[in-house]
Amino acid sequence: MARIFITGSTDGLGRATARTLLDQGHDVVVHARSTGRLASVRDLLDRGALGAVGDLSDIEETRGVADQVNRAGPLDAVVHNAGVLGGAHVFQVNVVAPYLLTTLIQRPRRLIYLSSGMHHGGSxxxxxxxxDGAAARVSYSDSKLYVTALALVVARLWPDVLSNAVDPGWVPTKMGGPNAPDDLRLGHLTQAWLAVSEDPEALTSGGYWHHQRRQQAHRSAYDERLQTELLDQLARITGERLT
Incomplete structure (x- = not known):
């Protein structure tokens, strides 16, 4: 039985991942942006899930989320699922928050970062x-390229951790919209599988995955110079360095 923390788990892919892992008998820590939003996963909490609350668009609240998770005890995996499609907080939520949580949460065995096929169009x-990290000129596609690079550099710097990025597909969530063509069930199974499976393929690191198949990410995501520059920028913004 593993213990997994999933950000952005009040709806969509995050909630589906949490429910699947609970169904499999694992311990789950769910995350909500606010106490009010936590009420939407009351069914999961009633089944034994723990809850963490904090707005990932705010650095100090993100620190608070890390504190709550660490106080709850060590983890086997973290799924960095939370994300926004547009607005002023794309960079903060999609890149800064997973970076900061990675640096502050007691190191688990596995890390999964939600990317997107749209990262191929990122700069x-x-x-x-x-x-100040506001990054108003960073698009959604840019942010997903950066978080993919983050997953790959963590795999390179932390060989004792399995770090991977996942493209869940364009699925019918609140973010994806009701007409999204991909399968919501398939959209969340890869991150759940990477979080707990003992399948030899799931025990690899530095991958970019779609529907449990390893694929090729944007070539820039593998660029060690870009990875280093990104880590330097994120360390400057957060005051925390990944070592």
């Missing part, structure tokens, strides 16, 4: 990241 230019 490797980091000039859009402002000194």
């Amino acid at each position: 490797a230019d980091l000039a859009g990241i402002d000194r």
